[in-house]
Every structure is written in structure tokens, then in C-alpha cells.
Amino acid sequence: MSKKKKDWKTEKERLLRLDLEERRKEYRRQDYISLDNILTWREEKRSNDKEEGKDLTGGGGLSEKVSLYKGDITVLEVDAIVNAANSSLLGGGGVDGCIHKAAGSCLYDECHSLNGCETGNAKITCGYDLPARYVIHTVGPVARGHVGPTETSDLTACYENSLRLMKEHGLKTVAFPCISTGIYGFPNEPAAGIALKTVKNWIKENPDEITRVIFCVFLDNDFSIYKKKMSAIFEDNDMDVAEEHQKEDYTPPSPKSTIKDESEDSNRDAGGNEDVEMESQKTDDNLGNEEPDQEKDKDEKKEEDVDIADKDEEKGKENDKNKDAGEAEEEQAPAQTEENNPAESTVPMEVVATNNTGNSNGEEMKDPVESSEERDSIPTDSFQSKETVEKKE
Numbered sequence: 001m002s003k004k005k006k007d008w009k010t011e012k013e014r015l016l017r018l019d020l021e022e023r024r025k026e027y028r029r030q031d032y033i034s035l036d037n038i039l040t041w042r043e044e045k046r047s048n049d050k051e052e053g054k055d056l057t058g059g060g061g062l063s064e065k066v067s068l069y070k071g072d073i074t075v076l077e078v079d080a081i082v083n084a085a086n087s088s089l090l091g092g093g094g095v096d097g098c099i100h101k102a103a104g105s106c107l108y109d110e111c112h113s114l115n116g117c118e119t120g121n122a123k124i125t126c127g128y129d130l131p132a133r134y135v136i137h138t139v140g141p142v143a144r145g146h147v148g149p150t151e152t153s154d155l156t157a158c159y160e161n162s163l164r165l166m167k168e169h170g171l172k173t174v175a176f177p178c179i180s181t182g183i184y185g186f187p188n189e190p191a192a193g194i195a196l197k198t199v200k201n202w203i204k205e206n207p208d209e210i211t212r213v214i215f216c217v218f219l220d221n222d223f224s225i226y227k228k229k230m231s232a233i234f235e236d237n238d239m240d241v242a243e244e245h246q247k248e249d250y251t252p253p254s255p256k257s258t259i260k261d262e263s264e265d266s267n268r269d270a271g272g273n274e275d276v277e278m279e280s281q282k283t284d285d286n287l288g289n290e291e292p293d294q295e296k297d298k299d300e301k302k303e304e305d306v307d308i309a310d311k312d313e314e315k316g317k318e319n320d321k322n323k324d325a326g327e328a329e330e331e332q333a334p335a336q337t338e339e340n341n342p343a344e345s346t347v348p349m350e351v352v353a354t355n356n357t358g359n360s361n362g363e364e365m366k367d368p369v370e371s372s373e374e375r376d377s378i379p380t381d382s383f384q385s386k387e388t389v390e391k392k393e
């Protein structure tokens with residue numbers, strides 16, 4: 001006999017009234033990581049400096065308000081985790097699929113009531129079975145390896161709008177995944193620069209509104225990118241020192257700048273960089289060397305997006321049907337095993353997509369990206385993950 005389906009509004013009201021101890025009994029997973037077990041960037045630096053015999057400099061400032069964490073965002077016990085969602089807000093693959101799976105079916109039901117979300121914008125729901133009290137859903141740009149002014153401003157808006165919601169709801173601790181760098185194909189390096197600079201500027205303008213921002217990376221590549229950039233951007237006494245470092249942080253325009261245009265300026269992104277295609281992010285469509293014909297490309301890209309959106313729409317309709325059918329079995333969700341424990345494995349897109357994606361309220365919300373093989377590899381060693389936590393304890 002399947003458990004009675006919970007009404008999301010009642011569940012949300014009940015959960016948000018509970019104190020921490022009572023809420024902890026409701027987490028779907030008991031291997032959560034509490035904030036006091038996640039080092040700040042400053043503590044991280046100080047422990048490294050001590051090891052290297054360096055004297056500890058400065059203090060305070062922004063490096064005490066940020067952390068770098070490598071692992072599964074769904075185990076972090078913070079006020080809110082940010083979900084890299086699609087415009088339907090009805091789940092899918094990647095971190096979106098993991099969050100929906102870990103939060104339970106009430107998350108899908110509340111998202112269904114939100115009528116989707118535009119690129120760059122953000123909406124907030126309860127966290128339900130997650131250790132995070134809330135989930136902030138934001139929709140990143142579909143970059144496909146190309147970073148132009150639109151992609152840059154849309155991704156910046158994801159971080160700004162998520163932080164705006166934190167402030168509006170009086171929330172103090174938040175974890176961000178690497179938005180848009182998975183299936184949406186935003187190059188990892190510039191995405192990290194946008195994330196770090198946007199968060200840093202926001203904290204400087206709202207120093208009392210936030211206690212901790214955790215950059216939650218999942219891949220080794222992102223971990224090394226963030227570590228390098230954070231050393232430049234979040235230094236001790238970093239309120240002033242890092243200004244000149246910020247310039248170091250900018251990714252110089254790639255020699256393979258894709259835009260050959262008389263109005264050079266129109267191709268510069270918000271940070272004054274030219275449109276660049278990042279070498280490290282060549283995708284199967286082999287973005288990179290050839291000098292694309294901009295007009296032809298734009299039309300082709302439009303057609304391609306329409307096709308992909310149609311396919312996703314089909315999938316949406318199909319998934320809505322499956323969703324009802326799948327509900328019963330969702331209630332008897334299998335115990336955490338290798339294949340469905342997001343921390344241990346990649347949840348195959350198709351599996352998650354049939355349970356959670358769909359369109360909202362009959363409007364066809366189109367996700368311009370066709371679901372594809374999950375690209376993410378699961379982190380082998382965890383930085384600031386369970387092992388570190390146990391050591392600390």
C-alpha cells in the first residue's frame with residue numbers, strides 16, 4: 001500500500017516551523033554535512049600557510065564568508081542550495097535531477113505551481129527532504145561552449161537573483177553548483193570567474209546579509225579552477241588587496257576569437273573581453289578552430305534550438321504522464337544504492353528525466369537543450385567532504 005501523497009503546501013508549512021533538531025529527523029539522508037564542518041576559505045588558507053611555515057597574514061574580510069566544497073550539494077545543511085534548473089522547473093538531469101530525487105515529490109509539486117522560470121531569473125521553494133531548508137532554482141544560459149555578452153550577463157544574473165532571494169527571505173548560508181557548466185555547456189573557466197566576481201561584489205555591497213557562500217564543485221576540473229581563482233580573488237584582508245588581482249583573474253581573449261566584426265566593441269562581454277570560444281570546452285560540434293559564418297550560424301542555431309525544444313516538449317508531455325504513473329513508485333523510493341546515490345554515482349539523465357521533467361500548467365516550457373548523456377564524472381577524492389569532516393570531528 002503506497003503512502004498517502006503529501007500536499008506540498010501543508011508539508012512546507014510544517015517543515016519550516018520545525019527547529020533544527022526536529023528537522024534533522026526528517027532528512028532523507030542522515031549523512032548530511034553541517035556548516036560548522038565546512039572550512040571557510042580563510043581557514044583553508046591559514047591551515048595551508050601554517051603547513052608551509054608561512055606566517056598568517058591579515059584577517060577578516062570576505063575570505064571568511066566563502067568556502068570551496070567538492071562533492072554532492074544535496075548533503076549540505078545550509079539555508080538554501082541553488083539548483084541549476086531548466087525553464088520548466090520540473091527537474092531533469094545533472095544537479096537538477098539529484099536535487100529533485102533527494103528532496104522528494106513535494107519539490108516537483110511546488111515547482112509545478114511556479115509556472116517555469118526565465119533564463120537568468122531565480123525562484124525559491126522549500127527544501128522538503130533535503131538538509132537545506134530551501135532550494136533556489138535558477139536557469140543558466142545555454143552557452144554550448146560560446147561566451148558572449150548575453151551568456152555572461154545571463155549567468156551573472158543567476159548568481160545575483162539567487163542572492164537577492166536570499167536577502168529577501170533573510171537567509172544567511174547558501175551553496176551554489178557550477179551553474180550552466182554541465183549540459184548547458186558554459187566553459188568552466190569563465191563561468192568560475194563570473195561566479196566568484198559576482199558573489200564577491202554582492203557580499204561587498206551586502207556585508208551583513210550573508211554568513212557563508214559555498215561554491216560546491218563536483219568535478220576535479222572545477223575544483224582546480226576555483227582553487228586557483230579564489231586564491232587571487234579572496235585573499236586575506238581581501239577588501240582592498242584583491243582589486244589589482246581581479247585583473248589577473250580575467251581570462252584573456254582567446255587567440256581563436258570567433259567574432260570578426262568591424263564593430264569590435266559590440267563583441268566585448270560585460271568585462272570588456274572579446275567573445276571567446278574556450279579551447280578546453282570544444283564540444284562534439286567541434287566549436288573552436290573554424291571561423292564560423294555568423295549569420296549562417298545564427299540561423300542554423302535557431303533551427304537547431306527549435307528542434308531540440310520540440311523534442312524536449314515531447315519529452316515533457318510524455319514525462320507528465322509518467323510522472324503520475326511514477327508517483328506511486330516514487331513514494332516507495334528505493335533505498336540509497338550505488339546507482340541512485342547521487343554522491344556515489346551519476347544519475348543517468350534518462351532515468352531522472354522520465355520521473356521529473358514535464359511542462360508546467362499546460363504551458364509548453366521549452367528547455368532549449370536536448371537531454372544527453374550525463375557528462376559529469378563523480379568526484380573521486382572529496383575536498384572538504386565527509387572524510388575531511390570526520391577528521392575535523
Ligand SMILES: NC(=O)c1ccc[n+]([C@H]2O[C@H](COP(=O)([O-])OP(=O)(O)OC[C@H]3O[C@@H](n4cnc5c(N)ncnc54)[C@H](O)[C@@H]3O)[C@@H](O)[C@H]2O)c1
Pocket residue numbers: 071072073074084085086091092093094095096097098140177178179180181182183184185186216217218219222312342343349353357367369370371372376377
Ligand atoms: N531535460 C533533461 O532531461 C535534462 C537532461 C540533462 C540535464 N538536465 C539538467 O541540465 C540543465 C541545466 O544545465 P547545467 O549545465 O546548468 O546543469 P548540470 O548539467 O546539472 O551541470 C551543472 C554542474 O553541476 C554539477 N553537478 C552534477 N551533480 C551534482 C551534485 N549532486 N552536486 C553538485 N554539483 C553537481 C555538474 O558536474 C556541473 O558541474 C537543466 O535542463 C537540468 O534539468 C536536464
